[in-house]
């Protein structure tokens with residue numbers, strides 16, 4: 001069993017504030033250390049549970065957040081930086097996926113740092129008519145390639161969102177969202193113990209997880225935060241404009257739809 005750990009930052013243990021996740025912000029270095037710490041716990045737990053190979057991708061912002069020199073030696077590779085059209089380099093070699101440090105979809109009440117891809121520009125996504133966030137998108141991308149998501153970690157809101165979409169998924173709720181930028185956090189020691197325990201459970205029960213495969217063709221509706229910023233019809237001749245800040249794109253895979261949107 002080889003595991004791919006896809007990592008975002010907002011749902012990492014100890015993170016509740018924008019100051020911890022934006023490169024220019026005052027507490028960003030702390031955020032980087034916390035992200036690195038969660039990764040080390042989960043990588044080691046994957047190996048403890050019997051995983052042969054473990055790859056990790058830094059997928060927050062530009063993918064340059066984790067502190068390479070502090071990452072544990074048990075992983076087989078860390079994907080850092082820009083990866084072009086391939087959101088999951090190395091996935092072919094893996095059997096199952098963990099979404100580590102994820103957050104609830106845009107607009108979720110009380111979701112810690114909730115958003116969908118971009119808090120500045122995206123108000124809502126709908127996939128085939130269903131409200132969707134990053135868990136739905138990532139589970140769909142790997143699902144199209146036959147790989148199941150076996151674990152999601154983050155606050156209670158993203159764990160609930162994941163369970164609704166992927167009833168088999170193991171979740172690790174390392175905090176409870178109270179507002180967009182405030183929560184009830186587990187102490188570090190308890191958060192790391194929970195991550196370790198749930199990772200072992202997820203890897204050992206990976207056979208019960210199923211790939212999430214959205215019906216094709218997939219339609220993604222993109223509702224922008226503001227009017228006046230619709231993409232140019234020359235750049236995206238395939239999009240259908242629904243109103244002054246909403247458009248739709250269609251594609252044969254979730255990955256295609258995401259990049260076309």
Ligand SMILES: [Zn+2]
Nearest residue numbers: 008009010060
């Ligand atoms: Zn992020």
